[in-house]
Amino acid sequence: MACVKALAESPGLTSIPSTYNFTQNQHDHEAVSEIDPEDSIPVIDFSLLTSSSPDQRSKVIQDLGKACRDWGFFTVINHNVPEKLMEMTMDSCQRFFNLTEEEKREFAGKHVLDPIRCGTSFNASVEKVFFWRDFIKVLVHPEFHSPNKPVGFSEISLEYCKRIRQVARELLKGISESLGLEFCYIERAMNLDSGLQILIANLYPPCPQPELAMGMPPHSDHGLLTLLTQNGICGLQLLHNGKWVNVNAVPNSFLVNTGDHIEILSNGKYKSVVHRAVVNNKMTRVSLAIANGPSLDTVVEPSKELIERQSEAPAYIGIKYKDFLELQQSNQLDNKSVLDRVRV
Ligand code: OGA
Numbered sequence: 001m002a003c004v005k006a007l008a009e010s011p012g013l014t015s016i017p018s019t020y021n022f023t024q025n026q027h028d029h030e031a032v033s034e035i036d037p038e039d040s041i042p043v044i045d046f047s048l049l050t051s052s053s054p055d056q057r058s059k060v061i062q063d064l065g066k067a068c069r070d071w072g073f074f075t076v077i078n079h080n081v082p083e084k085l086m087e088m089t090m091d092s093c094q095r096f097f098n099l100t101e102e103e104k105r106e107f108a109g110k111h112v113l114d115p116i117r118c119g120t121s122f123n124a125s126v127e128k129v130f131f132w133r134d135f136i137k138v139l140v141h142p143e144f145h146s147p148n149k150p151v152g153f154s155e156i157s158l159e160y161c162k163r164i165r166q167v168a169r170e171l172l173k174g175i176s177e178s179l180g181l182e183f184c185y186i187e188r189a190m191n192l193d194s195g196l197q198i199l200i201a202n203l204y205p206p207c208p209q210p211e212l213a214m215g216m217p218p219h220s221d222h223g224l225l226t227l228l229t230q231n232g233i234c235g236l237q238l239l240h241n242g243k244w245v246n247v248n249a250v251p252n253s254f255l256v257n258t259g260d261h262i263e264i265l266s267n268g269k270y271k272s273v274v275h276r277a278v279v280n281n282k283m284t285r286v287s288l289a290i291a292n293g294p295s296l297d298t299v300v301e302p303s304k305e306l307i308e309r310q311s312e313a314p315a316y317i318g319i320k321y322k323d324f325l326e327l328q329q330s331n332q333l334d335n336k337s338v339l340d341r342v343r344v
């Protein structure tokens with residue numbers, strides 16, 4: 001299937017092909033709220049998490065727990081990842097999308113666990129309506145992969161993803177403690193040393209009819225934590241208290257969300273929040289999501305320590321991460337999420 005970039009660049013394009021018209025089948029462009037400044041996405045100061053002052057650390061862990069409970073999304077500032085490295089990684093992704101169609105075709109994977117997979121839409125093999133998005137997904141841990149072009153992509157993404165793993169690990173320590181678990185609980189239970197990490201770059205070219213199309217459908221992320229950055233152009237929306245709200249990213253920060261496997265592990269205390277990406281008719285948007293998950297052979301289930309302590313019944317059945325991913329890719333879900341399938 002041709003990429004959206006080529007379609008968007010066709011001369012004189014003033015309307016979208018009907019196969020991209022998202023509103024025919026689903027009434028999905030309801031009123032969207034701006035985030036109430038009194039009630040906006042929480043900001044977590046990463047430097048306090050690594051602080052030697054126990055008071056500062058316990059305060060930020062409380063904030064982190066509240067952010068996970070109330071929003072499932074938070075902005076991480078003072079994260080120590082060099083701004084220059086963030087810029088270079090974003091630039092490498094942009095240069096990847098600028099390769100010719102033919103060059104990109106070489107990386108057209110099919111299966112969810114193909115090490116490099118470049119494509120368009122969301123899950124084009126099962127979709128009837130396509131999404132206004134091109135993407136590349138690269139498995140970067142436990143084994144590092146990279147397309148061999150553009151120049152520098154491999155070196156830059158290797159370094160960037162390594163830095164992101166350090167940030168994710170530190171956040172997961174804080175999240176463990178916020179649940180009343182030992183700080184290394186999640187990294188041990190999820191076998192983080194061989195955890196799956198995926199680099200996902202998304203390209204949303206200008207769309208002549210943005211109100212009819214959708215960049216990425218409503219979905220929740222699998223795995224533990226996704227760290228997102230974008231090229232300064234907004235488009236992400238999340239479902240908060242039943243309303244779609246626009247997310248404004250803070251420069252030089254990460255937008256982090258807790259994934260399906262945090263929801264399972266926390267027995268539903270922390271939710272994997274549904275989000276989507278809308279498109280605009282003026283500027284190309286690029287986003288870069290780094291998904292950090294358990295190792296593929298980890299069976300993820302509600303934490304026994306947690307449910308025993310609180311005398312709760314497990315609200316999810318255990319499932320191996322690899323099986324979860326394969327089920328998600330399959331066309332056997334009739335529009336349900338895998339999370340719905342594993343809920344008791
Ligand atoms: C994702 C995602 C949102 C965006 O890659 O899972 O939700 O803004 N991306 O591109």
Ligand code: NI
Pocket residue numbers: 219220221275
């Ligand atoms: Ni997502």
